[in-house]
Amino acid sequence: MALHPQTARFLDLLAAWGSSAENLPTVADMRGGHARREPYRGECRELPQVADLTVPGPGGEIPVRLYRPEPSGTGPLPALVYFHGGGWVIGDIDSVDATCRELAAGAGCVVLNVGYRLAPEHPFPAAVEDAWAVTADVVARPERYGADPRTVAVAGDSAGGNLAAVTALRARDEGLPLAHQLLVYPVTDAAFDTASYAAYGRGHGLDAETMIRFTDLYAAGADRRDPLLAPLRAPDLGGLAPATVVTAECDVLRDEGDAYATRLAEAGVDVAHRCYAGMVHSFFLLPEIFDDGLRAREFAIGRLRAAFATATERGSAA
Numbered sequence: 001m002a003l004h005p006q007t008a009r010f011l012d013l014l015a016a017w018g019s020s021a022e023n024l025p026t027v028a029d030m031r032g033g034h035a036r037r038e039p040y041r042g043e044c045r046e047l048p049q050v051a052d053l054t055v056p057g058p059g060g061e062i063p064v065r066l067y068r069p070e071p072s073g074t075g076p077l078p079a080l081v082y083f084h085g086g087g088w089v090i091g092d093i094d095s096v097d098a099t100c101r102e103l104a105a106g107a108g109c110v111v112l113n114v115g116y117r118l119a120p121e122h123p124f125p126a127a128v129e130d131a132w133a134v135t136a137d138v139v140a141r142p143e144r145y146g147a148d149p150r151t152v153a154v155a156g157d158s159a160g161g162n163l164a165a166v167t168a169l170r171a172r173d174e175g176l177p178l179a180h181q182l183l184v185y186p187v188t189d190a191a192f193d194t195a196s197y198a199a200y201g202r203g204h205g206l207d208a209e210t211m212i213r214f215t216d217l218y219a220a221g222a223d224r225r226d227p228l229l230a231p232l233r234a235p236d237l238g239g240l241a242p243a244t245v246v247t248a249e250c251d252v253l254r255d256e257g258d259a260y261a262t263r264l265a266e267a268g269v270d271v272a273h274r275c276y277a278g279m280v281h282s283f284f285l286l287p288e289i290f291d292d293g294l295r296a297r298e299f300a301i302g303r304l305r306a307a308f309a310t311a312t313e314r315g316s317a318a
Helices: 005-017 027-040 093-107 126-140 159-173 195-200 208-219 254-266 291-317
Strands: 049-057 060-068 077-083 110-114 147-157 180-184 243-248 271-276
Touching: 049 126, 060 093, 060 126, 077 093, 077 126, 077 159, 077 291, 093 110, 093 147, 093 291, 110 126, 126 147, 126 159, 147 159, 147 291, 159 180, 180 291, 195 254, 243 254, 243 291, 254 271, 271 291
Parallel strands: 077 110, 077 147, 147 180, 180 243, 243 271
Antiparallel strands: 049 060, 060 110
């Protein structure tokens, strides 16, 4: 399928931002370049409460930004723990600040935006441990966040979608019920051998070479088949939280995201999956460029609201 005109514009922007250096960019270069997308992430919605907190983690205090769409003291709300993308190497709380504000307002929930440890300084499983620490803390100390522990969900984009998926796996295994998992073009495998890698591995925003490099930096010497690194390799996906999976047609990660949605459905998980035609990686976070980014966000918000309502009803009936 031909590229969407908005995708073509985005790829022109990426080309204009590109480095002329002959060598591969350093991690510092990549982290600096990621900030160039900030003007296109949308306006930052004003909310009654936005606060920077920390959560105790296995590697020290984990920075977390809390968003609340209602004034504090108005009663507990559902909670969404959000993990940013960036190949486990780049990205930060600020890179998804606008998106988290919109999710909080739209879904009527507290959002916890997690600044997990990044590779290569902190390779796998550091990010997984931090993701779990924050999610478990919301359930263990809901009053600190103004959250309802019966209605906690996880979400993330790209590498953050990977962390949301593996957190949902761990929650199932440890008996911590989650209301939902929102997976936006998630990394679910580390094989790099799909048709979407072959078709869109170069010149479509997220190059195969970049994704392989990110994975090398993150995984280091870990087994690439470990389900906490590659959740598509998990032998059993039954009993997981209901899921929403968003993928982009012209993205190297498309096929593994599609495959994960299929396996969830086959395992009996309530899953809704949409692949957006002509879109590329990052479209969900860039509403100033992609109309479908707004549509995908509205779809995700609708699914979250429904999941929170269902979890609340189930908890009230228990």
